[in-house]
Amino acid sequence: MTLAKETKLDDSAGIYAKRTKQTEREKIGDMTFKEKVAYFNMYYLKKVIISVCIASILGYLIYQTVAPRPDELLNIAVVNDYFEQEKLNDFLSDLNTHFEVEPSKEKITFDYSYYISDEDMSQNSISSIQKISTYVSAKQIDVIISDEAYFKTLTEDGFLISLSDLLPADMYTELADKYYTGAIKDEDLKGNVSSGPQAPYGIYIDDSKIYKSSGTTIEKPILGVVSNSPNKENTIELIKYLLGLE
Numbered sequence: 001m002t003l004a005k006e007t008k009l010d011d012s013a014g015i016y017a018k019r020t021k022q023t024e025r026e027k028i029g030d031m032t033f034k035e036k037v038a039y040f041n042m043y044y045l046k047k048v049i050i051s052v053c054i055a056s057i058l059g060y061l062i063y064q065t066v067a068p069r070p071d072e073l074l075n076i077a078v079v080n081d082y083f084e085q086e087k088l089n090d091f092l093s094d095l096n097t098h099f100e101v102e103p104s105k106e107k108i109t110f111d112y113s114y115y116i117s118d119e120d121m122s123q124n125s126i127s128s129i130q131k132i133s134t135y136v137s138a139k140q141i142d143v144i145i146s147d148e149a150y151f152k153t154l155t156e157d158g159f160l161i162s163l164s165d166l167l168p169a170d171m172y173t174e175l176a177d178k179y180y181t182g183a184i185k186d187e188d189l190k191g192n193v194s195s196g197p198q199a200p201y202g203i204y205i206d207d208s209k210i211y212k213s214s215g216t217t218i219e220k221p222i223l224g225v226v227s228n229s230p231n232k233e234n235t236i237e238l239i240k241y242l243l244g245l246e
Helices: 024-029 033-043 045-066 085-098 123-137 148-156 169-174 232-243
Strands: 071-079 106-114 143-146 179-182 185-187 193-195 199-204 222-225
Touching: 071 123, 071 232, 085 106, 106 123, 143 148, 148 179, 148 199, 148 222, 169 232, 222 232
Parallel strands: 071 106, 071 143
Antiparallel strands: 143 222, 179 199, 185 193, 199 222
């Protein structure tokens, strides 16, 4: 029987050599420039990009939250109208001048993106109905200007305040021949429809030289004030301005 010979490595053998682990700084320090770039791209670039993106988003959200926002003096929604852009720009500039708007602190919104037709319930019409309903509920619209067809719907749905409850007595009397009158309709659970009393819910502005200067294409535009408008005093001033009243 042959026995295996016991062997013993010399203490100086390589496996007994003490190995020191390099630190990250030492490892990078031993690299060439190209190796450093490759190492960074492999292990750190993705993390840096993600960190920058997160920091940018957080910074934007914080800015949006704490940055002062301009006070909205008026929010005017215009339905079913189209404008010549150059004329509209001049009109809006004059409107800002009249209200002495300080752009850094105040603003007037004039949104004419709404198109609503009972005869053509396209996606555009549906989206506009949803948008205007949402903004009215959120008290983000003060004035609505539209053609007669849609203004009738606005009145019947109870969106508007009676001008007899809004305007000063002398102004209300002076504008007596310009009112659009209508009634709010109500439907009970059985489907029975009833109408409230007739009242002046709108005012025709078709003879307003100032509004015509905007390039409007509506033949007989009507202006109404939303019942929950937060800027009712400014809506009165707007009516005065458009109709040339002092």
